[in-house]
Amino acid sequence: MSDSKPPILVFGATGQQGGSVAAALRKADWPVRALVRNPSSAQSVALLGMGVELLPGQFADADAIRAAMAGVHGVFSVQPSSGQGPVLGLSDEEEERFGVAIADLAVESGVGHLVYTSVGAVGDQPTGMGHFDSKARIEAHIRTLPITATIVRPATFMEMLTMPGFGLDAGRFNFFVKSDQSMQLVAVEDIGRIVAAIFADPARFGGRTLEIAGDSVTGRDLEALFTEAAGRQIAYERFSDEVLTANPFLAKLTALLDTGRLAGRADLDALRKINPDMLSFREWLAGSGREAFERALGTGEAWAYGGS
Ligand SMILES: NC(=O)c1ccc[n+]([C@@H]2O[C@H](COP(=O)([O-])OP(=O)(O)OC[C@H]3O[C@@H](n4cnc5c(N)ncnc54)[C@H](OP(=O)(O)O)[C@@H]3O)[C@@H](O)[C@H]2O)c1
Structure with a gap:
């Protein structure tokens, strides 16, 4: 030390x-x-x-x-x-x-x-x-x-997408975004890297508010990335109207995404200059997220999303 x-x-x-x-x-x-x-x-x-x-x-x-x-x-x-x-x-x-x-x-x-x-x-x-x-x-x-x-x-943690209940175990993925709508994501390990850079330079970062994300994905991207990582088809669909009607918490989050509030406004290029190792969702899925992803593909657990 x-x-x-x-x-x-x-x-x-x-x-x-x-x-x-x-x-x-x-x-x-x-x-x-x-x-x-x-x-x-x-x-x-x-x-x-x-x-x-x-x-x-x-x-x-x-x-x-x-x-x-x-x-x-x-x-x-x-x-x-x-x-x-x-x-x-x-x-x-x-x-x-x-x-x-x-x-x-x-x-x-x-x-x-x-x-x-x-x-x-x-x-x-x-x-x-x-x-x-x-x-x-x-x-x-x-x-x-x-x-x-x-x-x-x-932004929304990449880790959250491999939590039980989004359908990966059944060969599909249901989430907030529409097929052509973007949403930013961040790997939790990148939060640490950015925060370490912030502590290293208080003169530069003091007084600032910094949005953090490593990637921006649409529903279509999620389908392609999950399919590639799983080696088999993972179909993407936004949460159905029935799911949203039954779960007001999810419905509110989905509405916030539609108004842009939950889509993320992080400057990905600027963040990559602060932390050149910022992970894309593809990199995270192939690396530190692999284990959680494989668990999600194999799990039959019921809906467990709390939505932090
Ligand atoms: N999930 C997302 O996509 C996302 C995105 C952006 C922001 N967030 C926000 O992230 C926050 C959660 O961060 P996280 O995921 O790092 O949380 P986490 O993994 O659940 O960890 C919570 C930590 O707080 C500690 N803690 C809990 N109650 C405590 C208490 N009374 N006194 C002292 N320590 C206590 C826990 O310690 P123990 O080990 O003792 O339990 C644990 O170390 C939430 O506010 C959420 O809204 C989430």
Whole structure:
């Protein structure tokens, strides 16, 4: 571990985004601290193995967060959302409260650079989705604070497309986009790479809001890419009207895609200059996504999409 840099505190390091950020920061030789609820979980033990310092605590424990923030240069802030369902997620109010509290504690602790991860759908107007508008309110609060802050807004995770319930196990794929409609996607590992680049250059990225995506795909692209990766035909169809009528959550997300809010506005070329390794969906499917894809092709599990 490098002694020349001050540490960065990563929230959610046992999860997808925080895990990706912790790995990328360690690769860039940053000392990394993680606030974890269960230091003996498999994910925590894996973090230890990467040289991450574990501090026990949780979002509601301000004293533990203060202790974890002592002497750090940076903080990466992520909260699960109500879209992840009642087991994994927080309520919209909890998400907002914790996102705001972490930012306030970062100011109080004299943190040099706060990176908050929001979501691509956030913009000037509310979306009507609780777990997007909670992030808009956290963003707005952060912008009022006397701290160097960068907000990242990841597009839909590529990982989400291999979750059970979208039909891959039955040789088809059903999703939000129409055949000729584009939607941006990002591999979770690229969020970490971009966030590491942001922490490396606060003068360039401080005060900015950055949409993050590695690719843009249509329904037709998804059919071609899944078919190529599976070595057999995977037919694409947008969610049927019956599915959307029965699932208002999906219907709202689909409507947001139709108005462009969920389609993504990331500048893919500019992001590739920040991180030349930004993954296309084809690259992700052939690489780190391969295992999840194969599992999805073989799984017979029922609908499990929470929609984070
Ligand atoms: N899915 C998408 O396509 C997408 C796209 C853009 C944005 N997002 C947003 O991404 C966020 C979720 O990020 P993610 O996928 O990285 O989440 P994740 O994989 O579910 O990880 C959540 C992390 O938060 C930790 N955590 C949960 N409750 C906690 C608490 N009370 N105190 C301290 N730590 C706690 C978990 O720790 P434990 O290990 O202890 O549980 C875990 O490390 C959501 O807000 C979602 O809206 C999702």
